[in-house]
Amino acid sequence: MSRYVFSQGEYWIRDLSGQQLLCINDNPISLQYLLRVNDLVRLSPQGPLLAYIGEGRFAEAAENSATEAGPPPSTNERERLAPEMSNDDAGGFWSRLRRRF
Structure with missing residues (x-):
């Protein structure tokens, strides 16, 4: 059993x-x-295997992804792999919605 938590701006x-x-x-x-x-x-x-794709979202991952993934990316690689966002697009849907109210 697990719990997914958003705290202090991070998941x-x-x-x-x-x-x-x-x-x-x-x-x-x-x-x-x-x-x-x-x-x-x-x-x-027994699974499932999920890939964290950022902004609180997951996608189903293929089983061979775990063996091919290798070591986790370094901080510089993580920054490079993170999607580019302008200040207008910062945050997910719920974050933007909360800012409006």
């Missing part, structure tokens, strides 16, 4: 099972993890 995932069943990039996490673009999230040994 986190927490393992609530206490059994380290939640894996990020094939590494079990003990409590919580700050999600980064291109992280591969496995919710249990």
Whole structure:
């Protein structure tokens, strides 16, 4: 069991099972993890495998993605892989909606 949390402007995932069943990039996490673009999230040994694509969104990932992914990208690579956003486009749909009210 896991929980997906938005806190202090960032998205986190927490393992609530206490059994380290939640894996990020094939590494079990003990409590919580700050999600980064291109992280591969496995919710249990049987799956599913999801790719974090940023702004609180996930996409289903192919099983061979985990073995081909290699080590997690460095900070510079993460910045390069993050989508470019102007100040007008900053944040997801809900973030922009909240700013209007």
